[in-house]
Amino acid sequence: MANIFDADRMYFPEDPEMRVFGSIEKLAQWRHRNVGPAFIRIGRRIGYYGTDLNAYLSNQRTDPSTEVA
Template structure:
């Protein structure tokens, strides 16, 4: 599957590229619930490594052709 995010970049919740996943509030809820993509805590800042975002998105993939009817 193609990568959406640059593997060598750190993304921050306010970056427009993260809108694919949801709002800043949604990302905060996921962190609080220990769900969603892996994240990096840099002091009080939160970052997401591009490889972690791509891994998370690939894990969400659903292939309707492979499911038994």
Template sequence: MATIYNHDRIYFPEDPELRVLGSVEKLAQWRHRNRGPAFMRIGRRIGYLGSDLNVYLSAQRVDPSEGAK
């Protein structure tokens, strides 16, 4: 599994590192629809654990060679 995000860090929607996933608005839509990476509430703020982001990105991986049989 590739590690893009630091496992021990909490990322917030406004962090530039999260632009890989989409805009702040897209992340909000995903949360509202119970989609996207796992998140946590810290008071009124939303945070994403780096380890959860890495797991989410790994789950999105598509290997075209697996479908060509």
């Protein structure tokens, strides 16, 4: 699978690229529920490593050809 996010970059919830996950509020809910991509807390700021975002998206992949009917 192609990497969508730059592996050498830190992303923040307000970055436009993060809209692929939905709203800033949705990301906050996921963090509260301990679901979604891994994140890092820097003081009061939240950051996401590009490698973690790509890994999360890869884990969400569904291959319909392997589904059992």
